Amino acid sequence: MNHKNATDLPFLQQAIDLAISSAKQQGGPFGAVIVKNGKIIGQGHNQVTENCDPSAHAEIMAIREACKNLNDYQLNDCTIYSSCQPCPMCMSAIYWAHIPKLIFAATAHDAAKAGFDDQFIYDELAKPVSQRSISIEHIEHDEANKSFEVWNSNLSRQEY
Amino acid sequence: MNHKNATDLPFLQQAIDLAISSAKQQGGPFGAVIVKNGKIIGQGHNQVTENCDPSAHAEIMAIREACKNLNDYQLNDCTIYSSCQPCPMCMSAIYWAHIPKLIFAATAHDAAKAGFDDQFIYDELAKPVSQRSISIEHIEHDEANKSFEVWNSNLSRQEY
Secondary structure, eight states, rough: OOHHHHHHHHHHHHHHHHHHHHHTSEEEEEEEEETTTEEEEEEEEEEHHHTOOOOOOHHHHHHHHHHHHOSSOOOTEEEEEEOOOOOOHHHHHHHHTTEEEEEEEEOOOHHHHTTTTOOHHHHHSOOOGGGSSEEEOOOOOTHHHTHHHHHOTTOOOOOO | HHHHHHHHHHHHHHHHHHHHHHTTTTSSSEEEEEEEETTTEEEEEEEEHHHHHHHHHHHHHHHHHHHHHHHHSTTTEEEEEEOOOOHHHHHHHHTTTTOOOEEEEHHHHHHHHOOOOHHHHHHHHHHOOOGGSSEEEEEOOTTTTTHHHHHHHTTTTTOO
């Protein structure tokens, strides 16, 4: 273990501990921690079934908590530690949250062996919409772009 | 407009109306509606800045509301109507929620012209992690798979 990993290890351990305690109780076996300036500012575990919320993955719960604590919707200068390589939903949320650094322990391959296969969604996202496993239809609508026009003419809009 | 679209149109219109009203106020210019058996069971608009939550996109807000109303974490037999083609985070959430059908109005190209470019994230997800724009590091850890072992031996686990 190099010096860099020694700094990261307590935070990764906390993400793993959250995953283990979650699996022992009502949650999915995943945990995540967000760190800024050497301090944990948000953490979470998978609460999909507990909260009846398919978006309640560990990383997204941690992002929600960190943002609430910082009163900001961007997490620049933060690192997210995840017990496992994030699924495409959480990976995308990490981009939207502007988190510049991710460290994880278990790989997507490990997760797939345990029955959590994200590769299906990665594969779907790479296909044209006409070839996806779910029905996706584009309906042209005269007002399809109206919200964008309103947005761009709203001088008090808050960009994100 | 064919007969099928006539059935869908009021729900798509509601998603568009939510997007327009959101853009007039504090939200991002996106709206979504979830329908089951011809009735709206959840809806949402983009509340990223309003809620300080980067995951609070319209589709995810609608999924969370629909799941809460049904007291379930899966939305089989539902259709999601979105004012705009979903970003990869929301598209992944639609898969996790097991929603079999998506109908949208504005395209990703329309959104990009208005300043909302999701293609960056789609491109990132398709790259090997070593080539992404953010730093991603895998640290091997003795307990990396422990949460999965606990999960698979927990006989009261609730799969999702």
